[in-house]
Amino acid sequence: KAGVTQTPRYLIKTRGQQVTLSCSPISGHRSVSWYQQTPGQGLQFLFEYFSETQRNKGNFPGRFSGRQFSNSRSEMNVSTLELGDSALYLCASSLVGTGYGNTIYFGEGSWLTVV
Amino acid sequence: QKEVEQDPGPLSVPEGAIVSLNCTYSNSAFQYFMWYRQYSRKGPELLMYTYSSGNKEDGRFTAQVDKSSKYISLFIRDSQPSDSATYLCAMEVGTGTASKLTFGTGTRLQVTL
Numbered sequence: 001k002a003g004v005t006q007t008p009r010y011l012i013k014t015r016g017q018q019v020t021l022s023c024s025p026i027s028g029h030r031s032v033s034w035y036q037q038t039p040g041q042g043l044q045f046l047f048e049y050f051s052e053t054q055r056n057k058g059n060f061p062g063r064f065s066g067r068q069f070s071n072s073r074s075e076m077n078v079s080t081l082e083l084g085d086s087a088l089y090l091c092a093s094s095l096v097g098t099g100y101g102n103t104i105y106f107g108e109g110s111w112l113t114v115v
Numbered sequence: 116q117k118e119v120e121q122d123p124g125p126l127s128v129p130e131g132a133i134v135s136l137n138c139t140y141s142n143s144a145f146q147y148f149m150w151y152r153q154y155s156r157k158g159p160e161l162l163m164y165t166y167s168s169g170n171k172e173d174g175r176f177t178a179q180v181d182k183s184s185k186y187i188s189l190f191i192r193d194s195q196p197s198d199s200a201t202y203l204c205a206m207e208v209g210t211g212t213a214s215k216l217t218f219g220t221g222t223r224l225q226v227t228l
Contacts (some may be wrong), residue, residue: 042219045215106160
């Protein structure tokens, strides 16, 4: 079956702009998580959605937001982009979430460069 | 100090060697421990998953967890050039389904011919 699909794969934005990234989870998966990966900080948890509700949130400023639709597809938005937002943004899906041994599957990520 | 510490490497070994990758952590509430492999410009893929302390073996891979020392390891036997990748440890508290993974920064492994 198809894996986690993220679009766009690569994008370049200017400081101050905003960006929206999209994620389609594996069919049947209802939990979608977002992570930011940078060389210095590694993978950091942004937020997790389940059945259109945000269940968990990491330590990122309010410029980072997300949502999930009724078909489980998810989007994340970053407003007022800063140079430090340049990163690989990874989406991961799981059946119901990562607790109690449920595994998550990552997409290939969206590479964001802010200039 | 980060919750999860991992030596970034790079670690270079000859083909056929035994590789040892390690992470230490500070949060004693972590119960679930994972190892992911990430090839260049790809998303991480799950290699091993362990609950609490103990060993788990899967083919050439063995994962060890020592909760008393807050230390986890991944061993790769008979390493191959195709094992060249970044290896990420991850862990979570696992209190219910609304959990989140905490990752190490990853160790870059290079297996040479």
